Amino acid sequence: MMNIENLIEKYQLNDSEARALRFMDQHKEGLKKIGIREVAKQAFVSTASIVNMSKKMGFSGYSELVFSLQSPSVSANTDLTDLVTVEEQQLFTQLMTHYRDKRIMVLASGFSQNIANYMNETFNLYGFRATANSHLEFLRGTNEEDILLIIISNSGDTQRLVELAEIAQKHQMALIAFVGDKKSKVGDLATLTISTNTYSPKTLQSFTPNFFFGTVLNQFELLLNGALKNLYDAP
Structure with a gap:
């Protein structure tokens, strides 16, 4: 909607x-x-x-x-729904509802920063208070109840992002992780881990297609669509 x-x-x-x-x-x-x-x-x-x-x-x-x-919205009955589980959708919706009027920080590095920027713009379009910048002063433990952290990382093991995930866990901050490997360090630290299950170091060394970025975008669109329907259509 x-x-x-x-x-x-x-x-x-x-x-x-x-x-x-x-x-x-x-x-x-x-x-x-x-x-x-x-x-x-x-x-x-x-x-x-x-x-x-x-x-x-x-x-x-x-x-x-x-x-x-x-133009009609993409049907919820398409094969794309295989990209997220019912449980993931439910928890994502709960987090979006709770942080509807709070702050959302979307963090990434490298190519993933493009995805972070897209998520940031989309959140703001729908009225969320989002930023794609690393304002680390918000991670000092005094605002943990007012911030939802989203981290995007193909490997899930990028040192800087792992450190931010550890800070979030230390201060009991909610964290959504979009990663290529669910068992990665960032994935293990997240409140909700959305994995593409596509990560392999080999993709960085050959001409093998990298499906992480496209899959994350599809997962995000599906999850946000479900959350927005719940927010706007709820009585």
Whole structure:
């Protein structure tokens, strides 16, 4: 479920653009029939405002925005659900619910930093207070109840990340680990360990495809989708 108000805030839409987007979201099933001029008329904005809004949000124009609004979410019955267990989904949802209005720190190094940045942007899009920077002052033991730590590591044994995981455990901080090897050091220290089970040192020395990063993204999207449904659809 896409939260329109979060999109309005993220893209800094003005009043006219926000009004148009709300109208489009509320009438998305019939947008292709009524066209941009009728949308502008009903939302009391100009067609130029709608086009500018579409481009501000990263779309080529009105038609691409309409397509995005009307595109169904990925079905929960796809084979991707094999990537996470029911127990992992339940615990992830519990942690997201508990830390909904607290702070989330996403930590990684190397190529995994790209995944951390993506998770950070996605969390913020949905209204969570996330950062992908290592503000170590938050790991001093005085804020442990207000911070959820997420660590991403292919090997799960990167020294710096292991040290941060040890600090988290020492101060009883909640930790979610996305790792390539569940039995790694970071994996053993985490409150919830999500493993791709793809790690092998050999992949660093040959042309063998590395499935860690793509798999982590799919796992994260599935887990977050389940958590958001619980947060937004709960009575």
